[in-house]
Amino acid sequence: MPRIPAEQRRAELVAAAWRVMAAEGVAAATTRAIVAEAGMPLGAFHYCFRDKAELFHELVRHTVTEDLAAAMAPLKVTTDVRKALRDSLRGLWQRMTADRDRQLVLNELTAFSLRDPALVELQVWKYQQYLDGATRYFETLAERAGVSWGIPTALVGRMFVAVLGGASDTWLVTGDSAGGWQMLRAFATALAAQTRPLAPGRRTA
Amino acid sequence: MPRIPAEQRRAELVAAAWRVMAAEGVAAATTRAIVAEAGMPLGAFHYCFRDKAELFHELVRHTVTEDLAAAMAPLKVTTDVRKALRDSLRGLWQRMTADRDRQLVLNELTAFSLRDPALVELQVWKYQQYLDGATRYFETLAERAGVSWGIPTALVGRMFVAVLGGASDTWLVTGDSAGGWQMLRAFATALAAQTRPLAPGRRTA
DNA sequence: AACGGTCTTGGTCGGTTGACCAACTATTCG
DNA sequence: CGAATAGTTGGTCAACCGACCAAGACCGTT
Numbered sequence: 330m331p332r333i334p335a336e337q338r339r340a341e342l343v344a345a346a347w348r349v350m351a352a353e354g355v356a357a358a359t360t361r362a363i364v365a366e367a368g369m370p371l372g373a374f375h376y377c378f379r380d381k382a383e384l385f386h387e388l389v390r391h392t393v394t395e396d397l398a399a400a401m402a403p404l405k406v407t408t409d410v411r412k413a414l415r416d417s418l419r420g421l422w423q424r425m426t427a428d429r430d431r432q433l434v435l436n437e438l439t440a441f442s443l444r445d446p447a448l449v450e451l452q453v454w455k456y457q458q459y460l461d462g463a464t465r466y467f468e469t470l471a472e473r474a475g476v477s478w479g480i481p482t483a484l485v486g487r488m489f490v491a492v493l494g495g496a497s498d499t500w501l502v503t504g505d506s507a508g509g510w511q512m513l514r515a516f517a518t519a520l521a522a523q524t525r526p527l528a529p530g531r532r533t534a
Numbered sequence: 535m536p537r538i539p540a541e542q543r544r545a546e547l548v549a550a551a552w553r554v555m556a557a558e559g560v561a562a563a564t565t566r567a568i569v570a571e572a573g574m575p576l577g578a579f580h581y582c583f584r585d586k587a588e589l590f591h592e593l594v595r596h597t598v599t600e601d602l603a604a605a606m607a608p609l610k611v612t613t614d615v616r617k618a619l620r621d622s623l624r625g626l627w628q629r630m631t632a633d634r635d636r637q638l639v640l641n642e643l644t645a646f647s648l649r650d651p652a653l654v655e656l657q658v659w660k661y662q663q664y665l666d667g668a669t670r671y672f673e674t675l676a677e678r679a680g681v682s683w684g685i686p687t688a689l690v691g692r693m694f695v696a697v698l699g700g701a702s703d704t705w706l707v708t709g710d711s712a713g714g715w716q717m718l719r720a721f722a723t724a725l726a727a728q729t730r731p732l733a734p735g736r737r738t739a
Numbered sequence: 740a741a742c743g744g745t746c747t748t749g750g751t752c753g754g755t756t757g758a759c760c761a762a763c764t765a766t767t768c769g
Numbered sequence: 770c771g772a773a774t775a776g777t778t779g780g781t782c783a784a785c786c787g788a789c790c791a792a793g794a795c796c797g798t799t
Contacts, residue, residue, distance in 0.1 A: 334776090354649045356561065360757060370778055375758065433648060440642045443706060444559045452707045480720045487717040488724075491700025498699050499692070501648060502657045512692040515685045519693075519724050539746090565787060575748050580788065 339377045341367050343388050351430040355437040382447065389438060389448055393455045396435065399424065400459070404466050410474045411521035417466070418493075418513045425497055426506045432497055456490070463489045476524040485520065492516050544582045546572050548593050556635040560642040587652065594643060594653055598660045601640065604629065605664070609671050615679045616726035622671070623698075623718045630702055631711045637702055661695070668694045681729040690725065697721050 345367035349358045360374045360381060367373075378384045403420025407413040425432055442448035463486030471478055478485055492513070500509045550572035554563045565579045565586060572578075583589045608625025612618040630637055647653035668691030676683055683690055697718070705714045 338776090356649075359755080361755085372760090372778055372780090373776090375760095376776075376778095381757065433645075436648075437645045439703070439707070440638075440645045443638060443641075449707070456704055456707050480723070484717050484720045487704070487713065488697065488721055491704055491717065492693065492696050493700070494703050495696025495698065495700035498644070498703075499661060499696055502644070502654070502661050508692065512689050512696065515689045516693055518685070519728050522727055523724050543746090564785080566785080577748055577750090577790090578746090580790095581746075581748095586787065 338369070338373065339384075339387070342369070342374065342377055342384060343391060346384060346388055347392070347434070350434045350437070355434065355441055382445075385445075386447060386451075389442060389451050392435070392438065393451055397455065397458050397462075401462050404462075406466075406470050406473050408474050410470060410476060410524050411517060413470055413474070414517040414521055415514055418517055419510070421493060422496070422506075422510055422513055425493075426500060426509070429501070432501055436498070436501065459490045460486050463487075471524065474524070475527050477527055479523050479525060485523075488520070543574070543578065544589075544592070547574070547579065547582055547589060548596060551589060551593055552597070552639070555639045555642070560639065560646055587650075590650075591653065591656075594647060594656050597640070597643070598656060598663075602660065602663050602667075606667050609667075611671075611675050611678050613679050615675060615681060615729050616722060618675055618679070619722040619726055620719055623722055624715070626698060627701070627711075627715055627718055630698075631705060631714070634706070637706055641703070641706065664695045665691050668692075676729065679729070680732050682732055684728050684730060690728075693725070 342363060346358050346363045349362050349366050353362070361371060363384075364371050364374050374384075378387075400421065403417060403424060405413050405416040405420070407416075439452055442452045460483070464482050467478065467482045467485045467489070471482070496509045496513060500506055547568060551563050551568045554567050554571050558567070566576060568589075569576050569579050579589075583592075605626065608622060608629060610618050610621040610625070612621075644657055647657045665688070669687050672683065672687045672690045672694070676687070701714045701718060705711055
């Protein structure tokens with residue numbers, strides 16, 4: 330048997346846990362199912378992790394970090410606010426609808442974390458990151474396009490995150506990705522209509 | 535021991551199951567926990583229900599029906615689109631944020647149902663009801679106010695449902711109900727701006 | 740008062756879960 | 770080379786799960 334450092338084994342167990350969750354749901358991610366997926370004996374689990382909670386904590390942390398970076402990538406910034414918004418939303422939407430199991434697990438994980446005080450902070454941090462990212466996006470977008478928002482950018486960001494999350498939920502249930510995309514396009518139009526052109530010669534700080 | 539008809543006992547078990555879910559989460563709603571909460575012996579469970587799945591099905595059906603009616607109630611219709619929207623959203627938001635456990639269970643229930651083919655149809659029906667209700671609301675609102683939407687009302691309804699759902703999710707994690715309300719107000723403004731006054735003398739059918 | 744159906748109850752079955760441990764083996768370092 | 774360290778393994782424990790059943794208690798009907 331090749332010797333494997335505990336750190337690598339931890340990572341493999343986390344990856345296996347994720348695979349089990351995607352295939353069978355969070356509830357089915359028992360220690361035995363996880364080690365079976367990882368191809369390890371049962372005892373290996375409690376050698377690498379003190380608790381099942383410890384693995385969960387690491388899995389959530391890892392997943393949120395990864396998801397966060399990927400979610401920020403598709404944001405486009407051009408001089409046309411409506412087009413930039415629409416393109417950004419399309420990128421995000423394609424990414425979300427490309428992997429249903431991923432969104433499913435993400436939802437289950439959020440629901441699960443809300444019952445555990447040790448995990449809820451991670452979710453708070455995740456939403457804070459989403460909000461900050463969206464807010465900064467709208468600020469740079471307005472600056473680049475030479476417009477200003479009639480609403481505080483923090484609220485615009487919050488609305489953006491809420492709409493995307495709600496669209497995902499609806500899609501997970503109904504499976505209607507095309508309808509979701511139409512809605513998002515309409516949202517981009519409505520949001521872009523909330524901008525006003527800056528007076529010439531003036532610039533935001 | 536007073537004789538109790540099986541039908542009433544079913545209802546009591548469903549109510550007890552809901553109480554357990556609200557207090558401890560959906561995962562903790564075992565048959566034993568439910569009958570303990572209802573103050574019944576364990577055997578009573580499988581006398582009233584064939585399966586645990588049968589109870590779940592009835593619970594989801596009952597809950598969705600109840601929630602649906604309550605969600606439709608706060609919708610106001612006046613001649614001022616923005617005010618009507620804002621008031622409707624405020625009513626809905628107050629109702630949602632008034633009972634955190636309820637929203638929590640509703641979320642867990644949705645996540646849980648998405649793994650069960652027998653339950654997913656109920657969730658589909660629920661979303662369909664939400665969508666239809668919202669769409670009809672926006673139609674009557676436009677008619678009453680003498681305006682028309684620049685976007686198909688079905689998309690407006692979908693956006694409405696998505697924003698509300700997303701706002702709920704964010705609030706469940708962050709606990710910031712005031713921020714959520716500010717966002718919803720801004721959304722009402724943006725949505726109302728999507729209406730155009732009807733040409734005088736013209737009327738929608 | 741006898742009966743047949745409705746309801747009630749305690750006990751038990753096989754199976755799964757998270758956690759733990761003692762024994763064993765490979766690797767490293769003095 | 771030999772001990773100390775890090776990694777590996779199968780087996781086992783108490784607890785809990787959903788499901789089921791036989792036996793009894795109750796009640797309206799006849």
